[in-house]
Amino acid sequence: MVxxxxxxxxxxPSASVDGNGVVSDISSSxxxxxxxxxxxxxxxxxxxxxxxxxxxxxxxxxHINIYDYYxxxxxxxxxxxxxxxxx
Numbered sequence: 001m002v003x004x005x006x007x008x009x010x011x012x013p014s015a016s017v018d019g020n021g022v023v024s025d026i027s028s029s030x031x032x033x034x035x036x037x038x039x040x041x042x043x044x045x046x047x048x049x050x051x052x053x054x055x056x057x058x059x060x061x062x063h064i065n066i067y068d069y070y071x072x073x074x075x076x077x078x079x080x081x082x083x084x085x086x087x
Contacts, residue, residue, distance in 0.1 A: 021064055040080070049076060 016025035035043065043049070051074060055066060 017064070021062070022067075023070060044082075 012031075013027040013029055015023045015027045018024040053072060053074075
């Protein structure tokens with residue numbers, strides 16, 4: 001079973017780029033995602049989260065290079081209560 005949630009590209013800001021098209025400063029953002037009970041149970045069962053990251057560049061004739069030393073850091077933090085019934 002696949003749980004699918006989409007974050008709007010507008011919510012993930014791009015890094016600052018200098019006049020040569022090279023990243024000159026990082027960007028940071030925080031996103032909150034609320035899972036319903038079915039999605040939460042799927043997450044507990046599969047014990048994995050898969051992120052599909054898409055880099056979109058501006059619609060212009062100038063191409064943006066993505067260099068091999070660029071990094072994307074994505075932290076996932078959970079805040080929840082989970083009850084277990086013991087018989």
